[in-house]
Amino acid sequence: MHYHWHWGVLLEEPYASWLVSGLCTTIALSLIGWTIALILGTLIGTLRTAQSSLLRAIGALYVRVFRNVPLLLQMFLWFFVLPELLPDTIGHFLKRDMAYPEFTMATACLGCYTAARVAEIVRAGILSAGPGQRVAALATGMSTLQAYRYVLLPLAFRLTVPPLVSEFLTIFKNSSVALAIGVFELTNQANQIENYTFQGFEAYTAATVLYAAISWVCLRASRPISRRARVGGMIASDQTT
Amino acid sequence: MTPFRSVFLAILAWVGFTASAALADDLSGTLKKIKDTGTITIGNRESSVPFSYLDKDGTPVGYSIDLCKHIVDEVKATLGLPDLKVNYMTVSPAARIPLLANGTIDLECSTTDRTLTRMGQVAFSSPTFVIGGRLLVKTDSGIKDWIDLRNHVVGVAQGTSTEQLVKALVATPPYAGTRVLTLKDHAAGLLALETGRVDAYATDDIVLYGLRSTSRMKDQLVVTGQPLSINTFGIVLRRDDPDFLLVVDRALSKLYHSPEIEALYHKWFDPLDVPMSEANKYMYKIGAISP
Numbered sequence: 001m002h003y004h005w006h007w008g009v010l011l012e013e014p015y016a017s018w019l020v021s022g023l024c025t026t027i028a029l030s031l032i033g034w035t036i037a038l039i040l041g042t043l044i045g046t047l048r049t050a051q052s053s054l055l056r057a058i059g060a061l062y063v064r065v066f067r068n069v070p071l072l073l074q075m076f077l078w079f080f081v082l083p084e085l086l087p088d089t090i091g092h093f094l095k096r097d098m099a100y101p102e103f104t105m106a107t108a109c110l111g112c113y114t115a116a117r118v119a120e121i122v123r124a125g126i127l128s129a130g131p132g133q134r135v136a137a138l139a140t141g142m143s144t145l146q147a148y149r150y151v152l153l154p155l156a157f158r159l160t161v162p163p164l165v166s167e168f169l170t171i172f173k174n175s176s177v178a179l180a181i182g183v184f185e186l187t188n189q190a191n192q193i194e195n196y197t198f199q200g201f202e203a204y205t206a207a208t209v210l211y212a213a214i215s216w217v218c219l220r221a222s223r224p225i226s227r228r229a230r231v232g233g234m235i236a237s238d239q240t241t
Numbered sequence: 242m243t244p245f246r247s248v249f250l251a252i253l254a255w256v257g258f259t260a261s262a263a264l265a266d267d268l269s270g271t272l273k274k275i276k277d278t279g280t281i282t283i284g285n286r287e288s289s290v291p292f293s294y295l296d297k298d299g300t301p302v303g304y305s306i307d308l309c310k311h312i313v314d315e316v317k318a319t320l321g322l323p324d325l326k327v328n329y330m331t332v333s334p335a336a337r338i339p340l341l342a343n344g345t346i347d348l349e350c351s352t353t354d355r356t357l358t359r360m361g362q363v364a365f366s367s368p369t370f371v372i373g374g375r376l377l378v379k380t381d382s383g384i385k386d387w388i389d390l391r392n393h394v395v396g397v398a399q400g401t402s403t404e405q406l407v408k409a410l411v412a413t414p415p416y417a418g419t420r421v422l423t424l425k426d427h428a429a430g431l432l433a434l435e436t437g438r439v440d441a442y443a444t445d446d447i448v449l450y451g452l453r454s455t456s457r458m459k460d461q462l463v464v465t466g467q468p469l470s471i472n473t474f475g476i477v478l479r480r481d482d483p484d485f486l487l488v489v490d491r492a493l494s495k496l497y498h499s500p501e502i503e504a505l506y507h508k509w510f511d512p513l514d515v516p517m518s519e520a521n522k523y524m525y526k527i528g529a530i531s532p
Contacts, residue, residue, distance in 0.1 A: 001342050192399060200339065
């Protein structure tokens with residue numbers, strides 16, 4: 001190898017600032033996307049367990065569409081195709097007047113994509129709570145909404161903390177796909193440093209370490225939550241994380 | 242044969258032998274590698290029209306590729322290897338440096354900007370092309386030069402030198418109300434201009450001419466504005482290999498001296514309607530270093 005190592009490039013300006021701003025963008029993109037995913041995913045997951053077959057079909061259609069189309073393609077569709085399909089005034093707003101069009105579209109895309117995956121986890125949680133819980137809740141005089149609000153969803157979330165944590169870690173990694181539409185997140189900034197300095201190994205190593213650090217921090221932070229959320233007497237309480 | 246004569250001949254033979262051995266030993270770096278393996282590998286691009294791209298049959302062609310063919314001829318002459326085997330390898334921008342560093346490719350022939358920062362990692366040949374940062378606009382936009390961008394949106398591609406220059410330019414008071422949209426690549430930039438996401442797209446003029454020629458609305462697009470910057474392309478090779486660099490620059494210098502360079506220019510750039518700029522004419526004169 002005739003490679004000239006120069007780790008100092010990571011501390012030089014403007015490259016250090018690029019990395020920091022990339023890290024911040026990755027975190028912001030992921031956290032906002034996760035908020036969308038959790039709210040929308042809970043709604044869709046609930047629909048998938050509804051008594052009404054129409055609501056179940058709507059939930060299933062959402063999950064199928066968003067889970068089966070590659071994330072990269074979805075990014076392109078949101079950013080390039082959606083504004084052209086909408087009426088001219090809205091399309092013009094999305095293209096020209098909206099603040100941070102790439103970031104906003106990437107967040108929406110990431111949120112909707114992850115929502116489909118969260119929906120499946122929530123659905124699995126509701127189902128694993130068992131039909132008995134629903135029947136018992138309804139028998140105490142709760143409405144269907146109350147049964148979900150006070151019994152089924154709280155149980156579902158407590159049972160599915162481990163898969164939700166792993167989905168949360170995944171969204172950070174998936175956020176790198178946003179570079180395809182020009183969002184300057186961590187991977188894109190590493191690309192840019194490579195392009196300017198030709199010190200690619202150093203730049204990508206820095207990005208790798210930062211992604212690993214995010215995952216590590218999230219995992220550590222999730223442990224007390226996992227522990228407190230355990231439900232006695234359920235299979236999930238055996239897990240040791 | 243007298244003893245004296247045979248001793249003299251033996252000495253002569255020894256001198257000749259050690260001299261040729263010394264010549265072989267003198268080879269180092271890439272030239273030694275080429276001589277040992279009998280092959281030279283050129284890194285080409287897939288779609289950097291008209292510099293380095295694959296034609297219909299998948300063969301690498303282009304202006305930079307033709308320059309590299311002249312370099313290969315010079316290597317053949319220098320090493321006395323008329324049968325030198327030439328391999329091509331299509332490389333992406335992200336892969337070119339590792340592939341150059343680990344010896345997979347010996348030259349990268351495309352559209353790489355020569356910058357001091359990059360020279361910390363690689364070496365560049367003499368300039369092979371002069372480019373200037375200019376604007377691609379719609380003919381009915383009324384934009385003729387940079388100052389007309391006031392209150393308009395201008396697109397730039399991420400990671401290009403034009404990006405930084407344009408961002409610095411629009412931060413100055415005369416450009417109040419100008420917005421910059423950063424796009425992923427040139428294709429996205431053209432799309433943004435065509436769909437009205439931006440009013441002008443700024444990058445190196447040669448790229449703009451290329452984009453215009455591929456556009457579905459090329460009759461409504463025009464390259465305009467004074468060059469915001471002057472940059473040069475170069476052939477990329479491994480750093481710290483002065484002997485190989487000398488062969489590369491000698492090949493370019495010989496080509497720039499000959500009338501062939503003009504024919505080469507017209508062959509690749511006439512189809513895109515790119516007139517030879519004054520800067521390019523002088524670059525050829527400067528690159529034609531005296532023998």
